[in-house]
Amino acid sequence: MKITGLRTTPLVVPYTQTYHVTQATRTEAAVVLVEVETDEGLIGIGESIAQPNASLIVDSLQVCSDLIVGQPPFAVDALVGAVYRKLISIPAAEMDRMARLIVAGLDMALWDLAGKAAGVPVHALLGGAVHSHIQYFGFVEGESPEAMAEDARRFVEQGIEVIYLKLGRGHETDIACAAAVRSAIGDKRLRLDANEAWDVMTAIRMIKRLEKYDPEFIEQPVSSHNLDAMRQVKAAVDVPLAADQAIHSPEDVFAYCRAQAADVIVLGPHETGGYGQLRKAAAAEAAGIRVCLHGVTETGITTVANHHAALTIPNIDDGNQIMCRFLGEDIISSPDLTLKDGKLPIFDGPGFGFTLDRAAVSRAAERSF
Ligand SMILES: [Mg+2]
Structure with missing residues (x-):
């Protein structure tokens, strides 16, 4: 089985109730749905948080899709690590925390895919x-x-x-x-x-x-x-x-x-x-x-x-x-x-x-x- 594509879809889900944090109020969940597609029809699904906005998450993941496409689905840590290292290689910018936020949805989708491919729950x-x-x-x-x-x-x-x-x-x-x-x-x-x-x-x-x-x-x-x-x-x-x-x-x-x-x-x-x-x-x-x-x-x-x-x-x-x-x-x-x-x-x-x-x-x- 090989990964054939990485699909990213910005989503907004409104909240029924505002919640307050020290710095702001939150009225919605804005995420980027991450779907990892394969040549056998299985799809791994995850989400990254759309901060500071969805475009940055989508663009960053798409820039790194060449590291994922063509790979087998089980080497989750190696694939996520490769994407993370590419994202933090931007010179003169503190990208570590941002890169973690971006790759989280990919990591989630790859674990979901690995579990589906193996026919077992991810906790196993x-x-x-x-x-x-x-x-x-x-x-x-x-x-x-x-x-x-x-x-x-x-x-x-x-x-x-x-x-x-x-x-x-x-x-x-x-x-x-x-x-x-x-x-x-x-x-x-x-x-x-x-x-x-x-x-x-x-x-x-x-x-x-x-x-x-x-x-x-x-x-x-x-x-x-x-x-x-x-x-x-x-x-x-x-x-x-x-x-x-x-x-x-x-x-x-x-x-x-x-x-x-x-x-x-x-x-x-x-x-x-x-x-x-x-x-x-x-x-x-x-x-x-x-x-x-x-x-x-x-x-x-x-x-x-x-x-x-x-x-x-x-x-x-x-x-x-x-x-x-x-x-x-x-x-x-x-x-x-x-x-x-x-x-x-x-x-x-x-x-x-x-x-x-x-x-x-x-x-x-x-x-x-
Ligand atoms: Mg807290």
Whole structure:
């Protein structure tokens, strides 16, 4: 079997609800659907996040398609590595993180293709499932502390154990949101994500104020570019910290573990550049540290693909990020991604085992123009 083509299609899926991060608000998932075609009719499917825009992702992947076409489907890491090296060879530009974002969808599509070609689920190719399920958190949103509390209450009623909310809306609003959500969820576990909102002094002050709401950790309180700032905050507070935007490569994980700058590492394929690198980065296990799946503006394709990888990672967290709740309509029709008590079971392939909803893909493609 040989790869005969690489098809890239920009898609836009609107959200039912805006979500707020420190730097922006998100109202849609914009992705590039990546399809790797073969001479035997099998197609591997993945997605890259369309940032800064879809054109850059499409052009970059198409420029590299000569490295993929004509190759057999099983050498996933070698093919993704070749594309990554071509992308970072641009002189005088810091392309490492961008290249990882671009190749993530190709890596996903190649794993899907390899699984389909072998007739097995991708988790079997990645070493096999070591968990019977993966647990996800309830991502609370709302335009006010009261709305967020109501949202959190719904998650608790659905049996969700871990509740997550983003801060970064202003100090007093952040405190009010944390207080409202804590009182709504009783003794359920609470996680707070500052998304780099604070400098060191503010982070220390805010985390000390937030401590009474018993967060199990605070995520990325300071700039992702400053490991020492993270370590400084960690030394000054009693609440555990998670590193998220700081982590893109296995080397980033090594640096944070060595410096004892984080208690949890948050990882996603769109940051690491696919599942080969993500699984290397999960070697934080050697430092006694869990990794937690990260979500971005993705569709159910990434949700399912992440789930396969997570099943194979011994030190995967028990409160991972899942983004389906925001999608106005998903572009896959199966498997069912409805959480049962916050969990999804093992999915059987072949490949990632999802069914693309071609009608929904057409609607999403029309929206991208
Ligand atoms: Mg985060």
